[in-house]
Amino acid sequence: MKLVAEVGVGTVAAGVAKAHSDVILISGHDGGTGASPQTSIKHAGLPWELGLAEAHQVLVRNGLRDRVVLQTDGMLRTGRDIAIAAMLGAEEWGVATAALVVMGCIMMRKCHLNTCPVGVATQDPELRKEFKGRPEHVETFFRFLAQDLREQMAALGFRTVDEMVGRADRLAPRKGITHWKARTLKLENLLHRLDVGSHGQFCCTAQDHGLDTALDNELLKMAASTLRDKSPMQAEIRLRNVNRTVGTILSSEITRRFGPDALPEDTVRIKATGTAGQSFMAFGVQGVTMEIEGEANDYFGKGLSGGKLILYPPKASTFDPVDNVIVGNVSFYGATSGEAYIMGKAGERFCVRNSGAKVVVESVGDHGCEYMTGGRVVILGDIGRNFAAGMSGGVAYLLENDKTRSRVNPAMVALEEVVDAEDLIELKELIERHAEYTGSKRALDLLARWPEAAKSFVKVMPVDYKRALREQAAAVAAVGGRS
Amino acid sequence: MGKDTGFKEFPRKAFGYKPAEERVKSYEEFVVPPSEKELGEQGARCMNCGVPFCHSGCPLGNIIPDFNDHVYRGKWGRAYESLRSTNNFPEVTGRICPAPCESACVLGITHPPVAIKTIELAVIERAWKDGAVVARPPRERTGMRVAVVGSGPAGLAAADQLNDAGHTVVVYERAEKVGGLMRYGIPDFKLPKDVVQRRVDIMAAEGVEFRTNAHVGANVPVSELRNGYDAVVLAGGSTLPRDLILPGREGAGVHPAMEFLSQNNHRVSGLPGLRNQRGDEIAEILATGKNVLVIGGGDTGSDCVGTSIRQKAKSVLQIELLPKPPDGRTDRTPWPTHPGPAMLSTSSSQAEGCTRDWSVGSKEILRDAGGKVVGVRAVRLDWSAGKPVEIEGSEYVIPAELVLLAMGFLSPEQKGLLEELGVEKDERGNVKTQNYATSVPGIFSAGDMRRGQSLVVWAISEGREAARSVDAYLRGSRSLLAAKSGSLCQA
Numbered sequence: 001m002k003l004v005a006e007v008g009v010g011t012v013a014a015g016v017a018k019a020h021s022d023v024i025l026i027s028g029h030d031g032g033t034g035a036s037p038q039t040s041i042k043h044a045g046l047p048w049e050l051g052l053a054e055a056h057q058v059l060v061r062n063g064l065r066d067r068v069v070l071q072t073d074g075m076l077r078t079g080r081d082i083a084i085a086a087m088l089g090a091e092e093w094g095v096a097t098a099a100l101v102v103m104g105c106i107m108m109r110k111c112h113l114n115t116c117p118v119g120v121a122t123q124d125p126e127l128r129k130e131f132k133g134r135p136e137h138v139e140t141f142f143r144f145l146a147q148d149l150r151e152q153m154a155a156l157g158f159r160t161v162d163e164m165v166g167r168a169d170r171l172a173p174r175k176g177i178t179h180w181k182a183r184t185l186k187l188e189n190l191l192h193r194l195d196v197g198s199h200g201q202f203c204c205t206a207q208d209h210g211l212d213t214a215l216d217n218e219l220l221k222m223a224a225s226t227l228r229d230k231s232p233m234q235a236e237i238r239l240r241n242v243n244r245t246v247g248t249i250l251s252s253e254i255t256r257r258f259g260p261d262a263l264p265e266d267t268v269r270i271k272a273t274g275t276a277g278q279s280f281m282a283f284g285v286q287g288v289t290m291e292i293e294g295e296a297n298d299y300f301g302k303g304l305s306g307g308k309l310i311l312y313p314p315k316a317s318t319f320d321p322v323d324n325v326i327v328g329n330v331s332f333y334g335a336t337s338g339e340a341y342i343m344g345k346a347g348e349r350f351c352v353r354n355s356g357a358k359v360v361v362e363s364v365g366d367h368g369c370e371y372m373t374g375g376r377v378v379i380l381g382d383i384g385r386n387f388a389a390g391m392s393g394g395v396a397y398l399l400e401n402d403k404t405r406s407r408v409n410p411a412m413v414a415l416e417e418v419v420d421a422e423d424l425i426e427l428k429e430l431i432e433r434h435a436e437y438t439g440s441k442r443a444l445d446l447l448a449r450w451p452e453a454a455k456s457f458v459k460v461m462p463v464d465y466k467r468a469l470r471e472q473a474a475a476v477a478a479v480g481g482r483s
Numbered sequence: 484m485g486k487d488t489g490f491k492e493f494p495r496k497a498f499g500y501k502p503a504e505e506r507v508k509s510y511e512e513f514v515v516p517p518s519e520k521e522l523g524e525q526g527a528r529c530m531n532c533g534v535p536f537c538h539s540g541c542p543l544g545n546i547i548p549d550f551n552d553h554v555y556r557g558k559w560g561r562a563y564e565s566l567r568s569t570n571n572f573p574e575v576t577g578r579i580c581p582a583p584c585e586s587a588c589v590l591g592i593t594h595p596p597v598a599i600k601t602i603e604l605a606v607i608e609r610a611w612k613d614g615a616v617v618a619r620p621p622r623e624r625t626g627m628r629v630a631v632v633g634s635g636p637a638g639l640a641a642a643d644q645l646n647d648a649g650h651t652v653v654v655y656e657r658a659e660k661v662g663g664l665m666r667y668g669i670p671d672f673k674l675p676k677d678v679v680q681r682r683v684d685i686m687a688a689e690g691v692e693f694r695t696n697a698h699v700g701a702n703v704p705v706s707e708l709r710n711g712y713d714a715v716v717l718a719g720g721s722t723l724p725r726d727l728i729l730p731g732r733e734g735a736g737v738h739p740a741m742e743f744l745s746q747n748n749h750r751v752s753g754l755p756g757l758r759n760q761r762g763d764e765i766a767e768i769l770a771t772g773k774n775v776l777v778i779g780g781g782d783t784g785s786d787c788v789g790t791s792i793r794q795k796a797k798s799v800l801q802i803e804l805l806p807k808p809p810d811g812r813t814d815r816t817p818w819p820t821h822p823g824p825a826m827l828s829t830s831s832s833q834a835e836g837c838t839r840d841w842s843v844g845s846k847e848i849l850r851d852a853g854g855k856v857v858g859v860r861a862v863r864l865d866w867s868a869g870k871p872v873e874i875e876g877s878e879y880v881i882p883a884e885l886v887l888l889a890m891g892f893l894s895p896e897q898k899g900l901l902e903e904l905g906v907e908k909d910e911r912g913n914v915k916t917q918n919y920a921t922s923v924p925g926i927f928s929a930g931d932m933r934r935g936q937s938l939v940v941w942a943i944s945e946g947r948e949a950a951r952s953v954d955a956y957l958r959g960s961r962s963l964l965a966a967k968s969g970s971l972c973q974a
Contacts, residue, residue, distance in 0.1 A: 034533060106589055109533030115487050117530060117593055126491070130593045 005051025010058030017064040020207045026051040028074020035112035048074040053190045056089025066200030079148025086164045091202045102141040103133030166201035169193040216249035239274035247281040263287020298328035304335035312343040312438040322362045343438035360434040388413045396460040416459045489527030495595035503835045510671040525598045526555030532589045536819040540587025542944040544967040563610040571640045577604030583821035618688035625649040630712040635663025636939045637930025638718035640946025648954045657698035667745035667760035700899025721892040721931035731848030736856035740783045740889035743768045770796040777801040779889035787887045789832030799837040806866040807841035858882040892936040919949035
């Protein structure tokens with residue numbers, strides 16, 4: 001868990017430690033990418049020293065420190081920096097800018113412009129020729145850094161880093177700082193060492209992630225024959241919201257045994273009833289179909305990798321699914337393939353960074369399809385604001401209403417009518433499957449009025465994606481003509 | 484800040500020179516500036532670096548990416564305002580600075596650096612042409628008086644800054660005209676004297692008082708400074724030349740470079756008499772028709788070469804004790820250092836037709852019966868051991884009727900001013916200071932007199948920084964004059 005150094009970071013750190021985080025990184029304001037806006041570089045964030053001291057003290061005081069690794073970064077460059085970081089409570093440290101400089105980075109802050117003149121952060125072949133860094137430079141730098149740290153430790157009388165972690169009592173403010181801004185600083189709290197006896201000052205026990213109690217252990221038992229010989233199976237389970245990342249261990253086991261695309265569609269069919277916890281079917285693979293009658297929390301289908309998800313409200317419910325949220329935020333984040341059919345409304349950041357999944361849903365919240373690069377999304381109702389921001393690939397079909405156009409971020413996409421024959425076939429197929437899997441009333445209504453209903457759809461198409469597809473088609477046609 | 488891809492699109496183009504055979508016919512300036520379009524492209528080459536090393540490469544901390552960007556966008560007025568905020572005399576540095584900023588330019592790692600000096604000169608000359616350089620007297624006077632001794636670049640920069648801060652400034656100059664080294668050292672063909680005078684005129688219009696022919700410690704009593712002013716800035720330069728102690732040194736025709744150069748500047752400016760930079764009448768030194776030997780391979784030596792060629796010398800040879808430096812940067816002079824003499828450079832004067840030789844030691848100055856110089860007995864040196872070893876049997880005679888000694892300067896003159904004031908000096912004889920304040924309260928020092936011989940750009944920087952120190956002393960609080968960027972530790 002990466003946390004920004006700021007007031008109150010200790011409370012957040014304690015929270016994530018309780019939530020079984022293995023590593024907590026306190027990130028300071030000083031380093032960072034050269035692509036950041038100048039204003040952020042100059043004015044955002046606080047020194048890592050402040051955040052680290054607070055996080056360490058809160059973790060120690062609450063007996064949480066010994067089960068998380070505390071890291072810090074933000075322009076650590078010397079053995080002295082690292083020694084101070086260790087004494088304020090970090091046992092691991094990130095050194096990035098200095099290592100880049102060793103490779104020839106001159107901090108141009110042009111990482112985002114493709115004009116890095118020393119070839120570090122650019123794709124321009126001419127400029128990449130200017131890259132003069134060698135692996136040995138970095139290796140030597142880290143050897144020097146380690147040596148510098150050893151010298152600091154020797155001067156302080158520490159034999160190991162473990163001894164040094166949390167020894168803020170060995171730090172003292174430099175004498176004779178006369179700058180007027182330093183006058184009001186009180187560093188006592190920062191340099192306070194908590195001596196709490198049995199509680200560790202650094203990570204010495206592993207977090208208990210409770211994997212042995214995960215629902216997937218049951219799923220693995222149920223799928224034992226499938227895991228042996230790929231034979232199809234069906235099962236029914238009950239879900240509660242404490243069941244997180246259901247289907248993920250199962251998917252990983254399938255991949256481990258057979259490879260990622262080895263199982264035919266619907267080999268494993270699980271019908272679940274209840275409320276899915278976070279990250280349901282994260283990274284779920286091909287051949288696994290999960291059907292939920294109920295609802296789901298955040299990160300539903302995160303990183304979906306070929307699996308199929310079907311979600312609809314309890315059959316007995318009386319509300320209109322179009323107006324009721326059935327799945328939380330950030331579903332299908334970074335999905336790469338697979339399909340999903342959701343009868344109901346999804347939360348915010350739907351299908352962000354989707355690169356290949358095909359998803360049908362009845363409506364979505366804000367920032368839908370942000371940074372999407374591939375795949376298909378069909379939305380049979382409202383969208384939230386800032387739809388398709390930074391969307392550079394894939395296609396979204398929206399059932400248009402009076403708010404649709406004003407809510408699409410037009411920076412990278414254009415809205416078109418759905419007239420192309422291939423598009424119409426694709427759209428209809430997706431809606432048909434949605435109706436078949438979920439029994440969606442809205443899908444059935446649309447199909448009843450097809451093809452007239454197709455006129456109510458609008459196609460969201462990234463402008464550059466369209467140009468690239470056209471050029472690709474032209475190139476293929478040219479090659480075909482010659483052969 | 485230029486154009487993101489400018490450095491990939493446009494090659495470097497600095498100002499050009501008129502052909503050598505044409506320019507040696509007169510003492511006129513021979514710089515050919517690029518066209519306005521070309522200048523815009525040169526500005527576009529600036530990369531707006533995240534860490535612009537040119538800022539720190541420049542002793543003045545010129546805000547170089549700023550004015551590059553303005554020139555790229557055609558905003559010449561803004562470019563001038565940026566330039567003048569850190570540099571009192573861009574028309575001088577734009578002409579004669581060796582441009583350590585360009586050595587530090589980040590583009591220089593992989594490409595020829597941005598033509599910063601060319602852009603600087605274009606910006607300031609355009610400002611003069613457009614009438615943007617006008618007298619801006621201070622709104623209020625503090626009522627305090629400061630004397631500046633010496634009117635070279637350090638003295639003038641200090642005077643300009645202190646006047647701007649509202650103090651009443653009087654500049655003492657022992658020579659007839661204001662400008663010091665800029666007036667009497669640098670030849671006209673590199674720095675025309677009307678360029679110096681128009682700046683002096685602006686400063687006079689802003690209220691700076693100039694007293695020429697006023698040699699403090701000679702015809703002006705030191706007590707006048709102590710009693711008449713609230714503070715004094717010593718900026719008399721490093722004027723004692725390093726001499727060559729050899730048999731025959733007293734021969735007729737052996738002269739320190741500065742005698743030769745300043746006399747010629749007197750001559751070109753039509754000033755009466757044959758005087759040196761101190762204003763003393765000296766015998767005429769002319770290279771016309773003579774074989775000239777310049778001993779010393781630095782900037783002053785170059786000026787002797789160009790001046791000798793314009794005086795129609797028969798031949799000009801410049802020799803240097805040290806070995807020939809490498810053509811480019813080496814591991815000892817990596818970017819962003821300014822390699823200076825550690826890298827071979829050819830000045831415009833040397834390109835006008837002089838022979839250069841390195842690893843040459845002088846043994847004796849040869850004279851004819853009448854005591855006139857006829858040549859120098861020299862020897863080749865072997866530097867392979869890191870120190871000069873004479874190569875046996877390599878002695879030879881260089882025929883020369885005029886020998887000019889351009890081997891640098893040792894220290895300020897000690898007699899008179901410095902001794903009477905009783906300021907402490909460092910081991911080299913320069914004035915010892917702390918934050919530009921000498922050991923005597925109220926007396927400050929700047930420029931070569933304090934740091935030893937150096938560049939004009941350093942002198943301007945020293946003058947500015949010393950002015951801050953003086954201003955803080957006079958106000959009894961922090962100076963509000965512009966400061967060079969510094970870290971919190973220095974604040």
